[in-house]
Amino acid sequence: MTDGSRSGRRGTGWRRLLGLQDTPPETPDTGGDPAEEAECVHIRDCTEGPEGRRVVTVRGTLRSVGERTVGGLPALEAELDDGSATLSIVWMGRRSIAGIEPGRDMIASGRLVASRGRSVLFNPRYELKPLGTE
Template identity: 60%
Template sequence: MDEVPAGRTTATGQERGGLRRFLRRMTSSKAEMEAEELQQSTRAEEATPITACAARKRHCVAGTLRTVTLRPRGGAPALEAELYDGTDVINLVWLGRRKIAGIDPGRRLRAEGLVSLQDGRKVMFNPRYELRGGS
Protein backbone atom coordinates (compact mmCIF):
# COMPACT_ATOMS: atom_id res chain seq x y z
CA MET A 1 0.00 0.00 0.00
CA ASP A 2 1.11 3.52 -0.69
CA GLU A 3 1.80 5.69 2.27
CA VAL A 4 -0.01 9.00 2.53
CA PRO A 5 2.18 11.92 3.69
CA ALA A 6 1.17 13.52 6.99
CA GLY A 7 -1.56 16.13 6.57
CA ARG A 8 -2.83 14.67 3.27
CA THR A 9 -5.77 12.40 2.72
CA THR A 10 -6.76 10.15 -0.15
CA ALA A 11 -9.82 10.81 -2.29
CA THR A 12 -12.86 8.68 -1.61
CA GLY A 13 -14.58 6.77 -4.40
CA GLN A 14 -17.35 9.37 -4.48
CA GLU A 15 -14.84 12.23 -4.80
CA ARG A 16 -13.00 10.43 -7.61
CA GLY A 17 -16.32 9.81 -9.41
CA GLY A 18 -17.19 13.50 -9.13
CA LEU A 19 -13.76 14.48 -10.38
CA ARG A 20 -14.08 12.05 -13.30
CA ARG A 21 -17.49 13.53 -14.26
CA PHE A 22 -16.08 17.06 -13.99
CA LEU A 23 -13.09 16.23 -16.20
CA ARG A 24 -15.32 14.46 -18.75
CA ARG A 25 -17.59 17.52 -18.91
CA MET A 26 -14.60 19.81 -19.41
CA THR A 27 -13.13 17.70 -22.24
CA SER A 28 -16.36 16.70 -24.00
CA SER A 29 -17.77 18.59 -26.93
CA LYS A 30 -21.16 20.26 -26.72
CA ALA A 31 -22.63 17.59 -29.04
CA GLU A 32 -21.33 14.79 -26.80
CA MET A 33 -22.81 16.42 -23.71
CA GLU A 34 -26.19 16.92 -25.44
CA ALA A 35 -26.16 13.28 -26.59
CA GLU A 36 -25.48 12.12 -23.03
CA GLU A 37 -28.34 14.27 -21.68
CA LEU A 38 -30.71 12.89 -24.32
CA GLN A 39 -29.72 9.34 -23.44
CA GLN A 40 -30.44 10.01 -19.77
CA SER A 41 -33.86 11.46 -20.57
CA THR A 42 -34.62 8.47 -22.83
CA ARG A 43 -33.93 6.15 -19.88
CA ALA A 44 -36.20 8.32 -17.69
CA GLU A 45 -39.00 7.98 -20.28
CA GLU A 46 -38.51 4.19 -20.23
CA ALA A 47 -38.04 4.28 -24.00
CA THR A 48 -35.88 1.99 -26.11
CA PRO A 49 -32.64 3.57 -27.34
CA ILE A 50 -33.00 4.04 -31.11
CA THR A 51 -29.73 2.20 -31.72
CA ALA A 52 -31.29 -0.89 -30.06
CA CYS A 53 -34.52 -0.80 -32.12
CA ALA A 54 -34.93 -3.87 -34.29
CA ALA A 55 -36.76 -3.83 -37.61
CA ARG A 56 -40.24 -5.35 -37.73
CA LYS A 57 -40.74 -4.85 -33.99
CA ARG A 58 -42.84 -2.34 -32.06
CA HIS A 59 -40.83 0.09 -29.98
CA CYS A 60 -41.31 3.20 -27.91
CA VAL A 61 -38.65 5.86 -28.58
CA ALA A 62 -38.06 9.33 -27.19
CA GLY A 63 -35.82 12.21 -28.19
CA THR A 64 -35.64 15.58 -29.89
CA LEU A 65 -36.84 16.38 -33.39
CA ARG A 66 -33.91 17.55 -35.52
CA THR A 67 -35.71 18.24 -38.80
CA VAL A 68 -39.30 18.35 -40.02
CA THR A 69 -39.98 18.29 -43.77
CA LEU A 70 -42.89 17.82 -46.15
CA ARG A 71 -42.10 15.14 -48.74
CA PRO A 72 -44.64 13.70 -51.13
CA ARG A 73 -44.72 9.88 -51.18
CA GLY A 74 -46.47 8.32 -54.14
CA GLY A 75 -48.21 11.61 -54.99
CA ALA A 76 -49.66 12.03 -51.47
CA PRO A 77 -48.28 14.43 -48.85
CA ALA A 78 -46.14 13.02 -46.05
CA LEU A 79 -44.74 14.84 -43.06
CA GLU A 80 -41.29 13.49 -42.09
CA ALA A 81 -39.43 14.23 -38.88
CA GLU A 82 -35.99 13.04 -37.80
CA LEU A 83 -35.92 12.03 -34.12
CA TYR A 84 -32.56 11.89 -32.30
CA ASP A 85 -32.08 10.35 -28.86
CA GLY A 86 -28.30 10.62 -28.41
CA THR A 87 -27.63 7.12 -29.78
CA ASP A 88 -29.08 7.19 -33.31
CA VAL A 89 -31.82 8.72 -35.46
CA ILE A 90 -35.16 7.40 -36.69
CA ASN A 91 -37.44 8.96 -39.29
CA LEU A 92 -41.04 9.41 -38.21
CA VAL A 93 -43.43 9.62 -41.19
CA TRP A 94 -47.07 10.67 -41.06
CA LEU A 95 -48.69 9.77 -44.37
CA GLY A 96 -51.35 12.12 -45.75
CA ARG A 97 -50.35 14.99 -43.45
CA ARG A 98 -48.93 18.37 -44.43
CA LYS A 99 -48.57 19.79 -40.91
CA ILE A 100 -49.13 18.62 -37.33
CA ALA A 101 -49.40 21.21 -34.57
CA GLY A 102 -46.42 20.95 -32.20
CA ILE A 103 -44.26 18.86 -34.55
CA ASP A 104 -41.40 21.32 -34.96
CA PRO A 105 -37.58 21.09 -34.87
CA GLY A 106 -36.22 21.15 -31.32
CA ARG A 107 -39.38 19.66 -29.82
CA ARG A 108 -39.09 16.72 -27.40
CA LEU A 109 -41.29 13.82 -28.39
CA ARG A 110 -42.12 10.24 -27.43
CA ALA A 111 -43.30 7.98 -30.27
CA GLU A 112 -44.51 4.40 -30.46
CA GLY A 113 -44.93 2.20 -33.49
CA LEU A 114 -43.53 -0.47 -35.80
CA VAL A 115 -39.93 0.11 -36.85
CA SER A 116 -38.98 -0.72 -40.43
CA LEU A 117 -35.85 -0.23 -42.54
CA GLN A 118 -35.84 1.80 -45.75
CA ASP A 119 -32.59 2.36 -47.60
CA GLY A 120 -30.69 1.34 -44.45
CA ARG A 121 -32.46 3.91 -42.24
CA LYS A 122 -34.90 3.24 -39.42
CA VAL A 123 -38.41 4.49 -40.13
CA MET A 124 -41.66 4.51 -38.18
CA PHE A 125 -44.85 5.18 -40.17
CA ASN A 126 -47.85 6.93 -38.56
CA PRO A 127 -46.53 6.54 -35.00
CA ARG A 128 -48.53 7.35 -31.91
CA TYR A 129 -46.81 10.27 -30.26
CA GLU A 130 -46.79 12.44 -27.17
CA LEU A 131 -45.33 15.93 -27.20
CA ARG A 132 -42.97 16.58 -24.31
CA GLY A 133 -41.42 19.74 -22.91
CA GLY A 134 -39.12 21.74 -25.15
CA SER A 135 -39.28 24.50 -27.75
Template identity: 50%
Template sequence: MVTKGDGYFKRLVRKLTSDVDELDADDLSEQSQAEGAQRACDCACGDEVTVLGRLRTVELRPREAAASLEAELFDGTEGVTLVWLGRRRIPGIEPGRTIKVQGRLAVRDGRKVLYNPYYELQMAT
Protein backbone atom coordinates in the same frame (compact mmCIF):
# COMPACT_ATOMS: atom_id res chain seq x y z
CA MET B 1 -8.24 3.96 -2.98
CA VAL B 2 -11.36 5.23 -4.75
CA THR B 3 -13.43 7.88 -3.05
CA LYS B 4 -16.85 9.26 -3.79
CA GLY B 5 -15.25 12.44 -5.12
CA ASP B 6 -13.34 10.55 -7.84
CA GLY B 7 -16.55 9.92 -9.81
CA TYR B 8 -17.45 13.59 -9.59
CA PHE B 9 -13.99 14.63 -10.74
CA LYS B 10 -14.10 12.26 -13.74
CA ARG B 11 -17.53 13.60 -14.77
CA LEU B 12 -16.32 17.19 -14.39
CA VAL B 13 -13.21 16.57 -16.51
CA ARG B 14 -15.33 14.83 -19.15
CA LYS B 15 -17.76 17.77 -19.29
CA LEU B 16 -14.90 20.23 -19.66
CA THR B 17 -13.12 18.27 -22.40
CA SER B 18 -16.01 16.78 -24.41
CA ASP B 19 -17.73 18.17 -27.48
CA VAL B 20 -21.04 19.97 -26.82
CA ASP B 21 -22.90 17.70 -29.29
CA GLU B 22 -21.54 14.61 -27.52
CA LEU B 23 -22.68 15.91 -24.13
CA ASP B 24 -26.12 16.76 -25.55
CA ALA B 25 -26.39 13.23 -26.99
CA ASP B 26 -25.48 11.75 -23.58
CA ASP B 27 -28.13 13.90 -21.87
CA LEU B 28 -30.77 12.85 -24.42
CA SER B 29 -29.87 9.19 -23.96
CA GLU B 30 -30.11 9.48 -20.16
CA GLN B 31 -33.45 11.31 -20.37
CA SER B 32 -34.79 8.67 -22.75
CA GLN B 33 -33.88 5.81 -20.42
CA ALA B 34 -35.27 7.68 -17.40
CA GLU B 35 -38.64 7.96 -19.21
CA GLY B 36 -38.69 4.21 -19.89
CA ALA B 37 -38.05 4.50 -23.62
CA GLN B 38 -35.78 2.21 -25.62
CA ARG B 39 -32.49 3.31 -27.16
CA ALA B 40 -32.86 3.59 -30.94
CA CYS B 41 -29.55 1.79 -31.48
CA ASP B 42 -30.96 -1.28 -29.69
CA CYS B 43 -34.18 -1.46 -31.74
CA ALA B 44 -34.53 -3.86 -34.68
CA CYS B 45 -36.82 -4.04 -37.69
CA GLY B 46 -40.25 -5.41 -36.75
CA ASP B 47 -39.97 -4.48 -33.05
CA GLU B 48 -42.77 -2.57 -31.34
CA VAL B 49 -40.80 0.35 -29.89
CA THR B 50 -41.09 3.44 -27.70
CA VAL B 51 -38.42 6.05 -28.40
CA LEU B 52 -37.95 9.47 -26.82
CA GLY B 53 -35.79 12.12 -28.43
CA ARG B 54 -35.48 15.51 -30.05
CA LEU B 55 -36.65 16.34 -33.57
CA ARG B 56 -33.71 17.41 -35.74
CA THR B 57 -35.59 18.10 -38.96
CA VAL B 58 -39.20 18.30 -40.10
CA GLU B 59 -40.14 18.54 -43.77
CA LEU B 60 -43.03 18.01 -46.17
CA ARG B 61 -42.29 15.33 -48.76
CA PRO B 62 -44.72 15.42 -51.69
CA ARG B 63 -44.49 12.05 -53.42
CA GLU B 64 -46.59 11.73 -56.55
CA ALA B 65 -50.17 12.42 -55.45
CA ALA B 66 -49.91 11.89 -51.68
CA ALA B 67 -47.91 14.14 -49.38
CA SER B 68 -46.18 12.98 -46.22
CA LEU B 69 -44.62 14.74 -43.27
CA GLU B 70 -41.18 13.39 -42.34
CA ALA B 71 -39.13 14.16 -39.25
CA GLU B 72 -35.81 12.92 -37.95
CA LEU B 73 -35.86 11.97 -34.27
CA PHE B 74 -32.53 11.68 -32.43
CA ASP B 75 -32.41 10.00 -29.01
CA GLY B 76 -28.71 10.41 -28.32
CA THR B 77 -27.72 7.06 -29.83
CA GLU B 78 -29.17 6.98 -33.35
CA GLY B 79 -31.68 8.70 -35.60
CA VAL B 80 -35.13 7.37 -36.49
CA THR B 81 -37.18 8.76 -39.37
CA LEU B 82 -40.82 9.44 -38.51
CA VAL B 83 -43.30 9.44 -41.41
CA TRP B 84 -46.91 10.58 -41.20
CA LEU B 85 -48.60 9.64 -44.47
CA GLY B 86 -51.17 12.03 -45.93
CA ARG B 87 -50.25 14.83 -43.53
CA ARG B 88 -48.88 18.23 -44.52
CA ARG B 89 -48.48 19.62 -41.02
CA ILE B 90 -48.97 18.50 -37.41
CA PRO B 91 -49.18 21.19 -34.72
CA GLY B 92 -46.26 20.87 -32.28
CA ILE B 93 -44.12 18.75 -34.62
CA GLU B 94 -41.23 21.14 -35.22
CA PRO B 95 -37.42 21.02 -35.05
CA GLY B 96 -35.99 21.14 -31.54
CA ARG B 97 -39.13 19.69 -29.92
CA THR B 98 -38.78 16.66 -27.64
CA ILE B 99 -41.33 13.90 -28.27
CA LYS B 100 -41.99 10.29 -27.31
CA VAL B 101 -43.13 8.02 -30.15
CA GLN B 102 -44.51 4.49 -30.33
CA GLY B 103 -44.89 2.19 -33.29
CA ARG B 104 -43.52 -0.77 -35.23
CA LEU B 105 -40.02 -0.16 -36.54
CA ALA B 106 -39.31 -0.65 -40.24
CA VAL B 107 -36.18 -0.14 -42.32
CA ARG B 108 -36.21 1.95 -45.53
CA ASP B 109 -33.06 2.57 -47.54
CA GLY B 110 -30.97 1.31 -44.61
CA ARG B 111 -32.54 3.78 -42.14
CA LYS B 112 -34.88 3.05 -39.22
CA VAL B 113 -38.41 4.34 -39.83
CA LEU B 114 -41.68 4.57 -37.91
CA TYR B 115 -44.78 5.07 -40.08
CA ASN B 116 -47.70 6.99 -38.57
CA PRO B 117 -46.33 6.67 -35.03
CA TYR B 118 -48.35 7.49 -31.95
CA TYR B 119 -46.65 10.52 -30.39
CA GLU B 120 -46.64 12.54 -27.18
CA LEU B 121 -45.20 16.05 -27.08
CA GLN B 122 -42.95 16.46 -24.04
CA MET B 123 -42.83 19.54 -21.85
CA ALA B 124 -39.65 21.62 -22.13
CA THR B 125 -37.33 21.13 -19.17
Protein backbone atom coordinates in the same frame (compact mmCIF):
# COMPACT_ATOMS: atom_id res chain seq x y z
CA MET C 1 -64.93 -2.38 -44.07
CA THR C 2 -61.76 -2.13 -46.17
CA ASP C 3 -59.29 0.53 -47.25
CA GLY C 4 -60.12 -0.10 -50.90
CA SER C 5 -57.38 -2.65 -51.44
CA ARG C 6 -58.29 -5.99 -52.93
CA SER C 7 -56.88 -7.95 -50.01
CA GLY C 8 -59.27 -6.29 -47.57
CA ARG C 9 -56.51 -5.71 -45.03
CA ARG C 10 -56.12 -2.20 -43.64
CA GLY C 11 -52.97 -0.36 -44.67
CA THR C 12 -51.98 -2.76 -47.43
CA GLY C 13 -52.10 0.04 -50.02
CA TRP C 14 -49.57 2.14 -48.10
CA ARG C 15 -47.17 -0.79 -47.71
CA ARG C 16 -47.38 -1.56 -51.42
CA LEU C 17 -46.90 2.14 -52.26
CA LEU C 18 -43.73 2.25 -50.14
CA GLY C 19 -42.38 -0.98 -51.60
CA LEU C 20 -42.77 -2.89 -48.32
CA GLN C 21 -43.83 -6.52 -48.15
CA ASP C 22 -47.28 -7.38 -46.89
CA THR C 23 -47.40 -8.64 -43.32
CA PRO C 24 -50.18 -10.30 -41.33
CA PRO C 25 -52.79 -7.90 -39.94
CA GLU C 26 -51.63 -6.10 -36.83
CA THR C 27 -53.37 -6.29 -33.50
CA PRO C 28 -55.66 -3.34 -32.82
CA ASP C 29 -54.32 -0.29 -31.01
CA THR C 30 -55.60 -0.28 -27.44
CA GLY C 31 -54.96 3.40 -26.76
CA GLY C 32 -53.16 4.79 -23.76
CA ASP C 33 -49.94 6.66 -23.16
CA PRO C 34 -46.95 5.41 -25.21
CA ALA C 35 -44.60 6.05 -22.28
CA GLU C 36 -46.66 3.88 -19.95
CA GLU C 37 -46.95 0.91 -22.34
CA ALA C 38 -43.27 0.17 -22.82
CA GLU C 39 -39.90 1.41 -21.70
CA CYS C 40 -38.18 3.72 -24.14
CA VAL C 41 -35.26 2.14 -25.97
CA HIS C 42 -32.21 3.84 -27.46
CA ILE C 43 -32.62 4.50 -31.15
CA ARG C 44 -29.28 2.76 -31.82
CA ASP C 45 -30.91 -0.45 -30.51
CA CYS C 46 -33.92 -0.17 -32.85
CA THR C 47 -33.66 -2.88 -35.48
CA GLU C 48 -36.06 -5.33 -37.02
CA GLY C 49 -35.86 -8.58 -35.12
CA PRO C 50 -35.81 -12.10 -36.55
CA GLU C 51 -39.54 -12.32 -35.88
CA GLY C 52 -40.19 -9.27 -38.06
CA ARG C 53 -41.19 -5.72 -37.38
CA ARG C 54 -41.33 -4.96 -33.70
CA VAL C 55 -43.09 -2.23 -31.78
CA VAL C 56 -40.69 0.24 -30.16
CA THR C 57 -41.03 3.31 -27.97
CA VAL C 58 -38.34 5.96 -28.28
CA ARG C 59 -37.75 9.40 -26.81
CA GLY C 60 -35.70 12.17 -28.35
CA THR C 61 -35.56 15.63 -29.87
CA LEU C 62 -36.85 16.48 -33.32
CA ARG C 63 -33.86 17.70 -35.33
CA SER C 64 -35.59 18.37 -38.64
CA VAL C 65 -39.14 18.43 -39.95
CA GLY C 66 -40.16 18.70 -43.58
CA GLU C 67 -42.77 17.86 -46.15
CA ARG C 68 -42.24 15.34 -48.91
CA THR C 69 -44.34 13.26 -51.25
CA VAL C 70 -44.61 9.49 -51.31
CA GLY C 71 -46.24 8.07 -54.40
CA GLY C 72 -47.71 11.49 -55.20
CA LEU C 73 -49.28 11.85 -51.74
CA PRO C 74 -48.18 14.30 -49.02
CA ALA C 75 -46.14 13.09 -46.07
CA LEU C 76 -44.61 14.86 -43.09
CA GLU C 77 -41.13 13.56 -42.24
CA ALA C 78 -39.14 14.26 -39.08
CA GLU C 79 -35.79 13.13 -37.75
CA LEU C 80 -35.76 12.12 -34.08
CA ASP C 81 -32.41 12.15 -32.24
CA ASP C 82 -31.83 10.66 -28.78
CA GLY C 83 -28.06 11.14 -28.67
CA SER C 84 -27.34 7.54 -29.63
CA ALA C 85 -28.65 7.69 -33.24
CA THR C 86 -31.43 9.15 -35.36
CA LEU C 87 -34.71 7.68 -36.55
CA SER C 88 -37.03 8.84 -39.34
CA ILE C 89 -40.66 9.37 -38.46
CA VAL C 90 -43.19 9.74 -41.28
CA TRP C 91 -46.85 10.70 -41.03
CA MET C 92 -48.58 9.76 -44.27
CA GLY C 93 -51.24 12.09 -45.67
CA ARG C 94 -50.10 15.06 -43.55
CA ARG C 95 -48.38 18.29 -44.53
CA SER C 96 -48.05 19.58 -40.98
CA ILE C 97 -48.98 18.68 -37.40
CA ALA C 98 -49.30 21.29 -34.67
CA GLY C 99 -46.32 21.11 -32.31
CA ILE C 100 -44.19 18.93 -34.58
CA GLU C 101 -41.24 21.28 -35.01
CA PRO C 102 -37.44 21.17 -34.71
CA GLY C 103 -36.18 21.31 -31.13
CA ARG C 104 -39.30 19.71 -29.64
CA ASP C 105 -38.90 16.66 -27.36
CA MET C 106 -41.27 13.78 -27.96
CA ILE C 107 -41.97 10.14 -27.24
CA ALA C 108 -43.00 8.05 -30.25
CA SER C 109 -44.29 4.50 -30.35
CA GLY C 110 -44.91 2.35 -33.39
CA ARG C 111 -43.93 -0.57 -35.55
CA LEU C 112 -40.34 -0.33 -36.75
CA VAL C 113 -39.86 -0.66 -40.52
CA ALA C 114 -36.64 -0.85 -42.53
CA SER C 115 -37.06 1.35 -45.60
CA ARG C 116 -34.23 2.27 -47.96
CA GLY C 117 -31.64 1.13 -45.44
CA ARG C 118 -33.00 3.24 -42.56
CA SER C 119 -35.26 2.52 -39.62
CA VAL C 120 -38.58 4.35 -39.89
CA LEU C 121 -41.72 4.70 -37.79
CA PHE C 122 -44.77 5.33 -39.99
CA ASN C 123 -47.76 7.09 -38.40
CA PRO C 124 -46.59 6.48 -34.82
CA ARG C 125 -48.47 7.28 -31.67
CA TYR C 126 -46.67 10.16 -30.04
CA GLU C 127 -46.58 12.45 -27.06
CA LEU C 128 -45.05 15.91 -27.27
CA LYS C 129 -43.17 16.89 -24.13
CA PRO C 130 -43.81 20.39 -22.73
CA LEU C 131 -41.34 23.00 -23.94
CA GLY C 132 -38.41 23.49 -21.55
CA THR C 133 -38.48 19.94 -20.07
CA GLU C 134 -35.69 17.51 -20.77
